[in-house]
Amino acid sequence: MKPLTILYRGPLSSCNYACDYCPFAKRVESDAQHAADAFALERFVAWVEGQMGREISVFFTPWGEALVRSRYQKALARLSNAQSVRKVAIQTNGSCRFEWAEGCDKARLGLWVTYHPDQTTHDEFLNRVAQMRSRGVRFSVGVVGLKEHFRAIEALRAALPSDVYLWVNAFKRIEGYYAGEEIEFLTQIDRLFPLNNVRHASAGQACRTGESVISVDGDGTIRRCHFVKTPLGNLYDEDWERILQPRLCPNATCGCHIGYVHLERLHLDQTFGEGLLERIPSE
Ligand code: SF4
Ligand code: SF4
Numbered sequence: 001m002k003p004l005t006i007l008y009r010g011p012l013s014s015c016n017y018a019c020d021y022c023p024f025a026k027r028v029e030s031d032a033q034h035a036a037d038a039f040a041l042e043r044f045v046a047w048v049e050g051q052m053g054r055e056i057s058v059f060f061t062p063w064g065e066a067l068v069r070s071r072y073q074k075a076l077a078r079l080s081n082a083q084s085v086r087k088v089a090i091q092t093n094g095s096c097r098f099e100w101a102e103g104c105d106k107a108r109l110g111l112w113v114t115y116h117p118d119q120t121t122h123d124e125f126l127n128r129v130a131q132m133r134s135r136g137v138r139f140s141v142g143v144v145g146l147k148e149h150f151r152a153i154e155a156l157r158a159a160l161p162s163d164v165y166l167w168v169n170a171f172k173r174i175e176g177y178y179a180g181e182e183i184e185f186l187t188q189i190d191r192l193f194p195l196n197n198v199r200h201a202s203a204g205q206a207c208r209t210g211e212s213v214i215s216v217d218g219d220g221t222i223r224r225c226h227f228v229k230t231p232l233g234n235l236y237d238e239d240w241e242r243i244l245q246p247r248l249c250p251n252a253t254c255g256c257h258i259g260y261v262h263l264e265r266l267h268l269d270q271t272f273g274e275g276l277l278e279r280i281p282s283e
Pocket of ligand 2: 202207208209224225226227228248249250251253254258259260262263
């Protein structure tokens with residue numbers, strides 16, 4: 001059986017930060033909503049643990065912040081130790097403590113950590129980075145390339161150890177947002193910035209999603225990726241595997257790293273290698 005990557009996004013939709021462009025900012029969920037998220041997560045983790053004979057990588061891409069919840073910390077520990085799992089990674093704002101990482105097989109754990117300069121201080125964020133490093137956790141650090149954060153981005157790059165990759169996500173909501181010298185500046189910070197600063201033409205292009213990569217929600221609904229909403233099946237059906245087949249992208253463009261890394265013509269599996277999910281380039 002071929003390896004499979006699952007992008008999991010359960011019902012969780014809350015965050016301890018308050019970024020003003022984000023719908024989950026300081027959103028609080030009820031006990032019943034947390035219970036529903038916990039139920040869905042437990043079901044998913046148990047399903048992955050029960051898969052024998054197929055190598056699975058799991059990437060948690062929550063709406064909001066999951067790692068401040070002990071259930072997600074425990075899920076990472078369980079999955080990183082599961083026989084069926086090759087890699088487990090998660091997107092996080094890095095605000096949690098990291099003791100839980102000691103229960104993980106760190107060789108199979110990866111964190112995608114986003115720095116939010118208006119939600120935490122430079123020193124506090126670097127302290128989190130130091131904690132992850134001292135515990136031997138693999139991670140990338142990144143930031144949205146808002147112009148008002150350029151000085152903070154520069155200061156972070158200067159302070160980070162040189163072997164820590166700092167990615168910059170282009171702010172694409174405003175067409176032509178960056179002047180030429182701003183693109184140059186951000187490319188000096190992140191040599192792969194130009195790759196993120198475009199919406200890649202994807203219509204009719206081969207993309208690994210729907211074949212070796214799938215997106216799964218809390219109910220088990222399978223979609224090929226987070227950006228194509230058509231359901232393909234359900235992970236908890238006995239015949240779920242029948243949906244896995246080579247597919248072409250139906251969307252005009254793909255502008256998000258967690259999507260376009262699977263677009264075959266970009267060959268980004270070669271650029272990122274084993275760090276594809278947590279966004280750590282191997283070259
Ligand atoms: S940290 Fe992420 S999820 Fe939380 S408010 Fe900011 S952008 Fe939204
Ligand atoms: S190219 Fe992007 S939008 Fe198209 S199928 Fe792949 S991940 Fe989805």
